[in-house]
Structure formats: C-alpha cells, structure tokens
Amino acid sequence: METKRKLILTSHIPIRWGDMDAYGHVNNTVYFRYMEQARCEWLEQLGYTVGPVGEGPVIVNASCTFLLPLTYPGTVEVKLFAGHPGRSSIPTHYELRLVGDDTLYATGESKVVWIDTGSGKSAPIPESLRASLQDL
Structure with a gap:
C-alpha cells in the first residue's frame, strides 16, 4: 500500500564547490543539508x-538513498512531500534532482515532531500547520 503524499515545496539550491568530497561528488552529509534547507x-x-522558547519542530x-552522484556545478531541485500528520508528527519525503534534469539522484525521508522546547516533550501540531496538510 503506497502512502499518500502531498507536494508542499520545491526548492532550488546551488551546489557549492565546497559541497564536494575527495571523490569529486557531493558529500553524502550535504544531501541532508539540502533536505533540511527545503x-x-x-x-x-x-x-x-x-x-x-515555545514550541517548534525537531x-x-x-534517511537518504543515494542513487546517482551530484557534482559541481549545478543546482539541486528538492521536492518536499508531506504525509498524513499524526498528533505531533509529520512524515516527510524528498526527491533530489538537478534543475532541468528529470533524473532522480536521491530520495530521503524524515519525521518532523512538534515539541515543547521547555520540556523537550512532543506537543500537538499547530492547527494552522495541520490545516495546510488537510488534503492528506
């Protein structure tokens, strides 16, 4: 059974020379930065x-599945999808491509949890955030 996802953002992020490693491609840790930025x-x-102070996301x-290496120069297109929200969490999915290229270079997943920063415990997702995901 496939999980229903909603495209919520497309971000374009330039690949920097310093993003590359000794093998001449974008270092694996940088893919997580691209997803974080989106x-x-x-x-x-x-x-x-x-x-x-207050509440916010953590x-x-x-995770990331590296399908093909990204290299400098280029601009990464990160498509961010959200799944059905729970009480305090939202599953997210990412697709990384190069701008102008339909080839899928990497996919990723993360779980966003809303927390009370004072207690460090989960908190209900704000209603306005939940409303933005209402089609799921």
Whole structure:
C-alpha cells in the first residue's frame, strides 16, 4: 500500500564547490543539508521559526538513498512531500534532482515532531500547520 503524499515545496539550491568530497561528488552529509534547507523554507513560509522558547519542530529520524552522484556545478531541485500528520508528527519525503534534469539522484525521508522546547516533550501540531496538510 503506497502512502499518500502531498507536494508542499520545491526548492532550488546551488551546489557549492565546497559541497564536494575527495571523490569529486557531493558529500553524502550535504544531501541532508539540502533536505533540511527545503524543510526550513517550508516551515518559514508558514510563519514558523525555530527558537529556544515555545514550541517548534525537531527531526527524530532521517534517511537518504543515494542513487546517482551530484557534482559541481549545478543546482539541486528538492521536492518536499508531506504525509498524513499524526498528533505531533509529520512524515516527510524528498526527491533530489538537478534543475532541468528529470533524473532522480536521491530520495530521503524524515519525521518532523512538534515539541515543547521547555520540556523537550512532543506537543500537538499547530492547527494552522495541520490545516495546510488537510488534503492528506
């Protein structure tokens, strides 16, 4: 059974020379940065920020499947999808391609959990965030 996902953001991120490793391709850790950047852009567009007080998002797990190496120069297109939200969490999925190229270079997954930063415990997802995912 395939999980229903909603495309919630497409981000274009330039590949920097320093993103590459000794093998001449983008280092595996940088793929997680590309996914993080897309996730932050999505939340910021909705008016959410990360801060030391109140409530906000954290990642409780993240994975990436590296299909083909990305190399400099280029611009990565990160498509961010969300799955059905739970009480305090949202599953996210990522597809990484190069702008102008339909080839899939990597896919990723992460689980976003809303927390109370004071207690460090999960908190209900804000209603406005939940509403933005209502079609799921």
